[in-house]
Amino acid sequence: MDTSGWIPTTREDGETVGYLEPVTADYGLVQPRNLLGHPVGGPAEFMEAEDLLIERGISELAGRWTLRGVADDLRDGVVILEASPDGIVVAHGDLAKAGIYGRRVRVGWPDAAGLLTRSATEAH
Known part of the structure; x- marks a missing residue:
């Protein structure tokens, strides 16, 4: 894009x-x-x-997101750590809440494929 x-x-x-x-x-x-x-x-x-x-x-960036196309440990409940034209970096939401980011995944920007969607519990 x-x-x-x-x-x-x-x-x-x-x-x-x-x-x-x-x-x-x-x-x-x-x-x-x-x-x-x-x-x-x-x-x-x-x-x-x-x-x-x-x-x-x-403020929408502060919520939990679902990430398609990754292993189960990151599929649901990821949080966005960074979002810029350099890429979008996410990590497991529960670990990040504890201050432990664990594995980070970089999603290309813009997310034209819609790999990131609001988690059902976070959707507006």
């Missing part, structure tokens, strides 16, 4: 909260995406999409 046209969206404090992917060449219509690169709703006008990402923030 070509992310070269994506525009980072930041809060007033400079924290990146997501990205705007152009749907039209003039960026009049964009697809808002969270920090993992997952779509957030449907395409919207630039300012509307930017406001949506700022309002959502990054």
